[in-house]
Amino acid sequence: MGLRQRLVALLGLVVMVAEGLxxxxxxxxxxxxxxxxxxxxxxxxxxxxxxxxxxxxGGAVAGPLADRYGRKGMAAAGxxxxxxxxxxxxxxxxxxxxxxxRVVACAGLGGVAPVVMAIVADSxxxxxxxxxxxxxxxxxxxxxVAGGLxxxxxxxxxxxxxxxxxxxLAPLLLVPLVxxxxxxxxxxxxxxxxxxxxxxxxxxxxxPGRDTSHVDLTRARDxxxxxxxxxxxxxxxxxxxxxxxLIWLCYFVLLxxxxxxxxxxxxxxxxxxxxxxxxxxxxxLFGAGTLCGQLLASFGLRRHDRFHFLALASGLxxxxxxxxxxxxxxxxxxxxxxxxxGACLGGxxxxxxxxxxxxxPPTLRATxxxxxxxxxxxxxxxxxxxxxxxxxxxxxISHILFLLCVxxxxxxxxxxxxxxxVRPAATxxxxxxxxxxxxxxxxxxxx
Numbered sequence: 221m222g223l224r225q226r227l228v229a230l231l232g233l234v235v236m237v238a239e240g241l242x243x244x245x246x247x248x249x250x251x252x253x254x255x256x257x258x259x260x261x262x263x264x265x266x267x268x269x270x271x272x273x274x275x276x277x278g279g280a281v282a283g284p285l286a287d288r289y290g291r292k293g294m295a296a297a298g299x300x301x302x303x304x305x306x307x308x309x310x311x312x313x314x315x316x317x318x319x320x321x322r323v324v325a326c327a328g329l330g331g332v333a334p335v336v337m338a339i340v341a342d343s344x345x346x347x348x349x350x351x352x353x354x355x356x357x358x359x360x361x362x363x364x365v366a367g368g369l370x371x372x373x374x375x376x377x378x379x380x381x382x383x384x385x386x387x388x389l390a391p392l393l394l395v396p397l398v399x400x401x402x403x404x405x406x407x408x409x410x411x412x413x414x415x416x417x418x419x420x421x422x423x424x425x426x427x428p429g430r431d432t433s434h435v436d437l438t439r440a441r442d443x444x445x446x447x448x449x450x451x452x453x454x455x456x457x458x459x460x461x462x463x464x465x466l467i468w469l470c471y472f473v474l475l476x477x478x479x480x481x482x483x484x485x486x487x488x489x490x491x492x493x494x495x496x497x498x499x500x501x502x503x504x505l506f507g508a509g510t511l512c513g514q515l516l517a518s519f520g521l522r523r524h525d526r527f528h529f530l531a532l533a534s535g536l537x538x539x540x541x542x543x544x545x546x547x548x549x550x551x552x553x554x555x556x557x558x559x560x561x562g563a564c565l566g567g568x569x570x571x572x573x574x575x576x577x578x579x580x581p582p583t584l585r586a587t588x589x590x591x592x593x594x595x596x597x598x599x600x601x602x603x604x605x606x607x608x609x610x611x612x613x614x615x616x617i618s619h620i621l622f623l624l625c626v627x628x629x630x631x632x633x634x635x636x637x638x639x640x641x642v643r644p645a646a647t648x649x650x651x652x653x654x655x656x657x658x659x660x661x662x663x664x665x666x667x
Contacts, residue, residue: 221352222427225343228402231394232340232356235299238391239329240363241370242306243479244503245387246271246322248371249380259315265608267319269601271326272479276597278330283590286335291342291586292402295335296395301328307388310381325388330597333360334589341577341585342405343426350521350574357573358514361507361566368504372497407582463579464592466638470530470572471596473627477537478565480603480624481506505555509562516563517570526574527639531632533567538628540564545621568631575638 221229250267253259278298286294305325312318337353344352375383403425409418513533520529544557580588610620 221345221348224401224403224426225345228343228426229340229352229356231397231402232336233359233362235295235332235336235391235394235398236357236359237363237366238299238359238387238394239302239332240360240507241367242302242325242329242363242387242391243360244364244367244507245370245375245383246306246309246325248367248375248503249384252380253315253318257315261608261612263315263319265605265612267315267322268608269605270319271322272597272600274323274326275330276594276601278327278594279334279590279597280594281590282331283334283338283587283594286338286586286590287408287583290408291335291339291405292398294586295332295339295402296398298328298332298335299391299395299398301325302332303328303388303391305388307385309388310384330593331590334593335586337573337577338586338589339402339405342407342582343403349578350526351518353577354514354521354570354574355518357570358511358518358566361511361514361562364507365504365511368501368507372499372501372504376497405582407585410583460580463638464588466634467572467576467579467592468595469634470534470575470631470638471592472599472602473631474534474537474565474568474572474599475596476599476603477541477624477628478510478569479600480607480620481561502555502558505559506562509559509564510566510569511562512559513563513566513568514570517567517574520567521571521574525639526571526578527635530568530571530575530638531635533564533571534628534632534635537561537564537568538625538632541621541624541628545618545625571635575635 250259250264254261254264282294282298302325305321305328309318309321309325312321337357340356341349341353370383370387403422406419406422409422517529517533540557540561544561547553547557576589576592577585606623607620610623
């Protein structure tokens, strides 16, 4: 990897940090709204549910638009949307205004993640793609840790409006960096019929100092045409449908489990009698565990099969949930279990991002990941609804966790099935240095 490729991956990581921070801080604001505004639990549940649905729509819409019109511009637009809306939430005076702004912010958040992951995958050599994508995605967990620290230290002193303003305005500083230093994806330029010179310029920006004149764009240009017409192939064709459905199942379960804990862990902790400071520590530990798990996934995917890693991490997640629900421990023991649970779920999510990034051709990468993310958000929608209902009905933390064990175990099985579905298509997804006839290189996934 060259310097520019590392810079693109670093920007992707920082954008994911901003996304994780935004999501986490919002979950800490809800208890304050209930106390200060007298907001009922039903209104909080409605806001969370509407936000999750907005994230699903944002991902499903942003992916195809990014493949058609450009991934760099779509990523910048998503950052502007969620940053501006989150900052505006600090000025809200009623739950209705707050909810509308949260829905707008979530639309931007939903669109940013799959597009940024596609950009990172596009900019990374094929041999390094899985671990680098997992590493960039770990920024969400890092944002969760930062959110927990802000909630336990800064938020009680300065108040939630100031924290929301900070979390909304800070990401806007990333927009000029994205526009200046991230080259447009070659697959998008090919699909839009851009001149060969412009495509060579993009390759030169991504790999400065390296000769890219030998790359043969002729066959690639034929393969990359009209990506919007291929959406049906992802959803319905014999070659893509089994892969898509299995990945959607994994997204549904894992995102649902993670977001259930992120959105309702503060409320569940308060029910358990923890102070606001200890609640912040609990969420921070969950985020720290998630970050460690995703970093472990990034290192592990350098040497181990991504499907086996996903299956193992998902199975351990189910085991960790069962142990957390069944074992009665003191405060220290509970914190340890929360950390371990976060690590297992984080490793699963990191491996799943690598699987999704390598499952589809380059021209469909943002579309595929956007639709996977959008459909997967239905799992978070279900968790938002069920979480509100269960907490409102007085369910204990143990009962809620026991409910998560079965779907997490099913995810482990789905990962093994994915290995049989994806691998045949992925074996040819490498750079061909020469076509064996003309001596010219061809533009493969690792270009």
